[in-house]
Every structure is written in C-alpha cells, then in structure tokens.
Amino acid sequence: MRLTSKGRYAVRAMLDLTTHSNGNPVRLQEISQRQNISLHYLEQLFRKLRNGQSVKSVRGPGGGYVLARSMDQITIKDILDCVGENINPAKDILGTEAESASTVEFHLSKNYFQNLGLIMREYLSTTSLGDLMRKAKDIEIEAKTEETTAQVEVAPAAQVESTIGMTSAIRNPIGEINQ
Numbered sequence: 001m002r003l004t005s006k007g008r009y010a011v012r013a014m015l016d017l018t019t020h021s022n023g024n025p026v027r028l029q030e031i032s033q034r035q036n037i038s039l040h041y042l043e044q045l046f047r048k049l050r051n052g053q054s055v056k057s058v059r060g061p062g063g064g065y066v067l068a069r070s071m072d073q074i075t076i077k078d079i080l081d082c083v084g085e086n087i088n089p090a091k092d093i094l095g096t097e098a099e100s101a102s103t104v105e106f107h108l109s110k111n112y113f114q115n116l117g118l119i120m121r122e123y124l125s126t127t128s129l130g131d132l133m134r135k136a137k138d139i140e141i142e143a144k145t146e147e148t149t150a151q152v153e154v155a156p157a158a159q160v161e162s163t164i165g166m167t168s169a170i171r172n173p174i175g176e177i178n179q
Helices: 005-021 028-035 039-051 076-082 096-100 104-125 129-154 157-169
Strands: 055-058 064-067
Touching (some): 005 028, 005 039, 005 064, 005 076, 028 039, 028 064, 039 055, 039 076
Antiparallel strands (some): 055 064
C-alpha cells in the first residue's frame, strides 16, 4: 500500500474541519491556511468528499463545509474511499503475471498480501474521526502534564507543593485508542 498525498491531505483536512467546525461551516480557505494545503487541491478533495457523503456544503455568507454525519460515523476508510485512494497491497497481483505464475511461492505471497489488505481495511474501518479527535485530546493532556512536570523540576519548594496538587488531578491515559 502506498498512501498518496491525496489520502493524507484528505484525512488532515477532515480532522481540521472536525476540530474547527463546532457545528458551523468552515471555509476551505481557512483549512488551506492552517494545513498549508493548496486551496485548489482542497476544492478537488472536498468535491469528492461531498459526493461520497462525508461532508455537506453550505452556500452563502458564512458558508463552507460541515460534516455530513457525526465524527464517530465517518471512518478513515470512508475518507480514503471518497477520494479514490487504493489501499489494496495486492492490487498488482493480477493480469498476465497471475495467469502465468502457478508456483507455490506465487500463491503463498498472493494470499499473504490479500490477507494484509483485509487487515488494513478492517483497521481503517474501525478508526473514526471521533477516535482521532479523542486521541488528540489525550495527547494535549499528556503535553500539559509533561510541561507541569518540567516546571516542578525547576520550581522553588513553595511552588512545588501547589504544582504537585495540580498534577495529581490529571491522569495519564490508561490505554491507547486502537487506531
């Protein structure tokens, strides 16, 4: 599988839309500036995302794009499928090679890569925008905790006591989201 910039940019743009929407339309110009992605390229991607029913467009003043479904109902696989990203690692094992190769090794490798494709599709199908957004919040909490810990190491004794009280209220995430 080779994920192209089309797929990576589509996922980034959808995460940006999810982060900055709050139920209101987000203009592509804003996403373009924040993510440093060409506006023209985003227009092409969002046309495909709209046709794939992942986003809705809102016309008029204050218009832009909003998610067509809840962030928990839009999977990464949905996004990649909308923009035409091929995630099949066995896509090249077809045609004349398959017709002429009848060795055990060919069939073993073909089956292996077909199974890998199934696992990848399952993985991408079980990760939603909502999962990634929750993961982002966990990362922000970890960063704040690390920042507070760094401050404790250089803080005077009086500040250490008050900072320790603050950090104990913030728990590190117990596990990872299965992405």
